[in-house]
Amino acid sequence: MKRRDFLINGAGTLAGALALGRSLRLLAQAQPADYTIRIAALHLEIAPGKIVKTTAFNGKVPGELIRVPEGKQVTIDVVNDNDVPDIVHWHGLHIPSVQDGATEEGSPESAPHGGTQRYSWVARPAGFRWYHSHTTAGHNVNRATYTGEFGFLMIDPASNPARYDQEIFLALHDWEGHVQGSAEGYQEVVYSYATINDRMLGFGEPIRVRDGQRVLFHVLNASATLMHNLALPGHRFLVTALDGNPVPSPALAETIRLGPAERVDAVVEMNQPGIWVLGETDPKMRRSGMGIVVEYANRTGAPQWQNPAQFDFQYENFGAVSQAVPGDSEEVTIPLVIKPKFEGYGDFDHWTINGFSWPHVEPVQLKEGRRYRLVFDNQSTDIHPVHLHRHTFELKMLNRKPTAGILKDVVLLETGAKTEVVFTANNPGKTLFHCHQQDHMDSGFMMLFDYS
Numbered sequence: 001m002k003r004r005d006f007l008i009n010g011a012g013t014l015a016g017a018l019a020l021g022r023s024l025r026l027l028a029q030a031q032p033a034d035y036t037i038r039i040a041a042l043h044l045e046i047a048p049g050k051i052v053k054t055t056a057f058n059g060k061v062p063g064e065l066i067r068v069p070e071g072k073q074v075t076i077d078v079v080n081d082n083d084v085p086d087i088v089h090w091h092g093l094h095i096p097s098v099q100d101g102a103t104e105e106g107s108p109e110s111a112p113h114g115g116t117q118r119y120s121w122v123a124r125p126a127g128f129r130w131y132h133s134h135t136t137a138g139h140n141v142n143r144a145t146y147t148g149e150f151g152f153l154m155i156d157p158a159s160n161p162a163r164y165d166q167e168i169f170l171a172l173h174d175w176e177g178h179v180q181g182s183a184e185g186y187q188e189v190v191y192s193y194a195t196i197n198d199r200m201l202g203f204g205e206p207i208r209v210r211d212g213q214r215v216l217f218h219v220l221n222a223s224a225t226l227m228h229n230l231a232l233p234g235h236r237f238l239v240t241a242l243d244g245n246p247v248p249s250p251a252l253a254e255t256i257r258l259g260p261a262e263r264v265d266a267v268v269e270m271n272q273p274g275i276w277v278l279g280e281t282d283p284k285m286r287r288s289g290m291g292i293v294v295e296y297a298n299r300t301g302a303p304q305w306q307n308p309a310q311f312d313f314q315y316e317n318f319g320a321v322s323q324a325v326p327g328d329s330e331e332v333t334i335p336l337v338i339k340p341k342f343e344g345y346g347d348f349d350h351w352t353i354n355g356f357s358w359p360h361v362e363p364v365q366l367k368e369g370r371r372y373r374l375v376f377d378n379q380s381t382d383i384h385p386v387h388l389h390r391h392t393f394e395l396k397m398l399n400r401k402p403t404a405g406i407l408k409d410v411v412l413l414e415t416g417a418k419t420e421v422v423f424t425a426n427n428p429g430k431t432l433f434h435c436h437q438q439d440h441m442d443s444g445f446m447m448l449f450d451y452s
């Protein structure tokens with residue numbers, strides 16, 4: 001080959017390579033996503049003839065189960081066929097701010113009438129996560145987490161698979177909320193109906209089990225505002241994970257208790273053959289529909305309910321014994337005082353953190369690599385399920401009792417109590433913190449941490 005030919009061929013190869021690179025990039029953009037989530041109006045039949053008008057993902061409630069192995073790169077297109085902007089948050093993942101699905105962190109929304117946003121992230125950490133609308137509702141109880149816009153997101157660990165015979169996903173939800181004045185003069189949201197997954201108690205397919213089976217339940221409280229307690233008469237829950245993260249001391253509980261956005265993984269030994277109601281412990285809530293029938297093979301009859309003898313679900317039951325060290329000197333303490341501000345009759349209360357209400361609040365600057373201890377002082381008469389985005393925290397103090405090893409992304413702040421959690425600033429960027437009760441979040445109970 002002559003030198004001149006070589007040069008021509010070389011240039012040709014370079015041009016070819018550039019063209020190939022361009023085509024590959026275009027091809028990547030044109031690649032279908034791993035998942036497409038389509039937000040659209042849905043008439044959901046929660047019992048025969050009982051229709052709730054809502055919005056949902058891909059025409060069902062809960063939306064499609066997203067199940068991926070830990071460490072996998074996942075692309076998801078969120079298509080908005082609704083007539084208002086919307087955004088989907090990937091709850092409990094350690095992902096970048098712009099992919100997290102919160103406008104406050106800089107993630108883009110999906111525009112109405114067909115707008116599409118592509119999200120791409122690496123699935124981690126392993127465990128039971130979920131995804132849901134992360135928009136504002138205000139007094140519009142047909143938006144955000146009041147709707148059917150939620151789904152399960154399961155990230156399977158690379159090792160240590162759980163041992164079970166059946167795996168069941170359950171989402172608790174309250175429907176047809178309306179804003180009502182309370183006796184004290186402020187406003188609250190009350191609901192007409194409740195479901196587990198998409199059906200009211202008695203109107204869905206039962207959970208079919210066999211004597212001797214071990215059933216792993218993944219339970220999510222997808223209610224916009226309400227706490228829920230569950231029991232399965234004659235059985236106990238072996239709680240193995242909270243918010244998807246394995247607990248140091250799995251322990252039996254007669255009831256499980258979840259604030260909005262909390263998850264519990266529990267194994268139940270099916271050793272009481274019969275037909276049972278797995279349901280809300282509050283009879284009003286069960287009448288509203290919050291329950292599901294558990295049916296043993298070869299058993300018939302009406303589903304049975306019995307009140308639990310005790311409410312024995314407390315975070316610290318599943319924790320490791322702590323050394324009772326109040327905090328190492330490396331930790332930076334951030335006190336957060338929670339108080340309501342009465343806004344007058346006919347409005348929701350406004351909520352303040354250290355005296356400030358979103359959006360009139362400066363971000364708290366963090367330093368990468370440091371450990372922070374959030375010391376919550378809940379000076380209100382409500383229990384608040386507070387959520388930290390993009391990070392996992394460890395519970396340290398629960399009403400003056402030390403604990404260790406429980407990793408969560410939502411923690412219930414009991415009324416009048418102090419709660420302490422610790423996290424490492426290991427995922428730089430804007431990080432939203434808020435109460436997961438939608439009416440509180442919409443009324444100022446929100447702030448940002450930031451570090452680069």
Ligand SMILES: [Cu+2]
Nearest residue numbers: 384435437440
């Ligand atoms: Cu709250």
